Amino acid sequence: MRTLPIAPSSRILRWLLSLSILAAAVVMLYPLNLERQYPLDGTVLTLAIAGLLIAALVVYFLTIPHGVAIIHRGIRHATEGTLKPIETPRRIRFFFGPIVDDYNILIRNIGSLFREMEQSQLAIIGDRNRNDAILRSLPGALLTVDSDFRVTLSNKQAEQLFCLDNDGLLGKNLFELLPLNEDGKDLLREAFLYEQQVNNKEIVLSDGNGARHFTLNVTFFRQSQDAIGYCAAVMLQDITDYKRLQELIHQSEKFLAIGQLAGGVAHELNTPLGTIVGYAQLLKEGVASEERRLEYGERIYREAKRCSQIIENLRAVAQRDVCCPETCSIDAVIADVVDSVNNCPSKTHNATIVTSLACDAAVHGGPGQLDIVLVNVVMNAVQAATAASEDPRVTIISAIHDDNVQVSISDNGPGIPAAQRNQVFDPFFTTKKDCAGIGLGLAISQSIVTRLGGSLSCDADCAEGARFLLTLPLAERKGR
Numbered sequence: 477m478r479t480l481p482i483a484p485s486s487r488i489l490r491w492l493l494s495l496s497i498l499a500a501a502v503v504m505l506y507p508l509n510l511e512r513q514y515p516l517d518g519t520v521l522t523l524a525i526a527g528l529l530i531a532a533l534v535v536y537f538l539t540i541p542h543g544v545a546i547i548h549r550g551i552r553h554a555t556e557g558t559l560k561p562i563e564t565p566r567r568i569r570f571f572f573g574p575i576v577d578d579y580n581i582l583i584r585n586i587g588s589l590f591r592e593m594e595q596s597q598l599a600i601i602g603d604r605n606r607n608d609a610i611l612r613s614l615p616g617a618l619l620t621v622d623s624d625f626r627v628t629l630s631n632k633q634a635e636q637l638f639c640l641d642n643d644g645l646l647g648k649n650l651f652e653l654l655p656l657n658e659d660g661k662d663l664l665r666e667a668f669l670y671e672q673q674v675n676n677k678e679i680v681l682s683d684g685n686g687a688r689h690f691t692l693n694v695t696f697f698r699q700s701q702d703a704i705g706y707c708a709a710v711m712l713q714d715i716t717d718y719k720r721l722q723e724l725i726h727q728s729e730k731f732l733a734i735g736q737l738a739g740g741v742a743h744e745l746n747t748p749l750g751t752i753v754g755y756a757q758l759l760k761e762g763v764a765s766e767e768r769r770l771e772y773g774e775r776i777y778r779e780a781k782r783c784s785q786i787i788e789n790l791r792a793v794a795q796r797d798v799c800c801p802e803t804c805s806i807d808a809v810i811a812d813v814v815d816s817v818n819n820c821p822s823k824t825h826n827a828t829i830v831t832s833l834a835c836d837a838a839v840h841g842g843p844g845q846l847d848i849v850l851v852n853v854v855m856n857a858v859q860a861a862t863a864a865s866e867d868p869r870v871t872i873i874s875a876i877h878d879d880n881v882q883v884s885i886s887d888n889g890p891g892i893p894a895a896q897r898n899q900v901f902d903p904f905f906t907t908k909k910d911c912a913g914i915g916l917g918l919a920i921s922q923s924i925v926t927r928l929g930g931s932l933s934c935d936a937d938c939a940e941g942a943r944f945l946l947t948l949p950l951a952e953r954k955g956r
Contacts, residue, residue, distance in 0.1 A: 623705025
């Protein structure tokens with residue numbers, strides 16, 4: 477490697493400096509020669525000075541240029557990217573030691589700085605690759621726009637949506653890029669005007685293939701603290717297929733509602749029609765007395781009236797009509813329902829129904845409405861007790877609490893699990909096995925009671941069996 481040339485002026489200056497040092501040494505050492513005992517002539521003195529001068533020159537040429545060359549080589553390697561410390565012989569360190577140490581410290585610090593920069597660069601590249609992968613895998617089209625509504629970034633879904641590559645999308649005006657209707661344009665204008673975030677707003681984009689539905693999300697951010705305006709990230713999610721599916725589901729729900737209505741009618745009419753069929757069969761046999769036939773005819777008439785009332789109430793439930801301001805004696809309705817259940821010729825249970833009716837009060841609601849409620853609850857209690865107990869028993873108690881009448885209907889059956897107590901009033905939820913019920917009775921009953929201003933609930937404090945509490949507003953008390 478070629479060493480750095482030393483300037484002539486610098487070389488002469490160093491020679492003069494070396495000669496000055498040698499001359500000063502001779503002058504200082506001469507008095508110590510004890511010239512009186514060992515006199516020195518001029519020749520010897522001259523030779524001594526010349527020897528010292530030659531020695532100084534040899535030392536100079538063996539150390540100074542070599543040390544400069546080593547330092548120059550290290551600097552050159554550093555400029556080429558090789559950061560290695562300088563290693564020098566001991567004789568050179570005598571002259572260049574501090575400079576070499578400072579250079580090695582500088583090289584180590586620069587190397588450490590470069591390593592940190594490299595690690596930071598790798599981390600940035602990793603973050604960029606991860607963000608690119610996330611952007612590419614988003615299910616929706618993503619665009620970022622600057623304060624002038626120009627596209628600055630897009631993902632793969634956006635390129636597919638607008639049929640343009642990334643270079644084609646860059647710089648496009650957002651309002652020119654999106655084929656929005658007037659409502660969509662107004663929404664986007666207001667969002668950018670007031671810098672308000674938009675969350676899942678539905679818009680319609682029209683193109684040559686027709687209109688497609690999208691959800692729009694807009695989030696605003698600043699590129700830097702010194703940036704004047706806000707940038708925005710615009711996310712578009714195609715929900716056209718979802719909208720079509722919603723329409724199909726809505727259409728299916730209409731057919732389901734028709735099926736529910738038919739099932740509700742069949743469920744509610746089953747009990748009174750069973751009674752009508754039973755008494756009609758007795759009349760057909762013709763073995764009953766005239767008094768019995770009149771009683772059977774009266775029962776058939778009453779059950780037919782109940783069927784008519786059931787149809788009317790089902791219609792009211794479906795249309796959510798307001799109940800008529802009708803009142804009746806709750807004890808009389810309970811007694812009539814119990815008589816119907818006990819005397820039905822086609823009954824398949826042997827449960828004992830015990831009543832304690834002592835309130836003697838009128839409540840809001842007509843007999844036809846409360847018949848539906850009580851028949852549903854009582855029949856459920858009878859069926860539960862019959863299926864799970866050797867001595868099936870149902871207890872009905874009526875009492876007055878403040879301005880309400882409360883009717884308690886309990887049985888000694890298996891009870892209702894705590895997890896299902898809030899579900900028993902859901903349409904089509906049933907705890908009966910072998911398709912013994914379709915789960916509409918309690919749902920319809922609760923709807924009727926709610927419209928009357930009362931409540932129907934399952935008592936969570938019942939330890940054995942199940943207990944339902946029917947609460948109705950008090951209309952008037954007899955004798956008041």
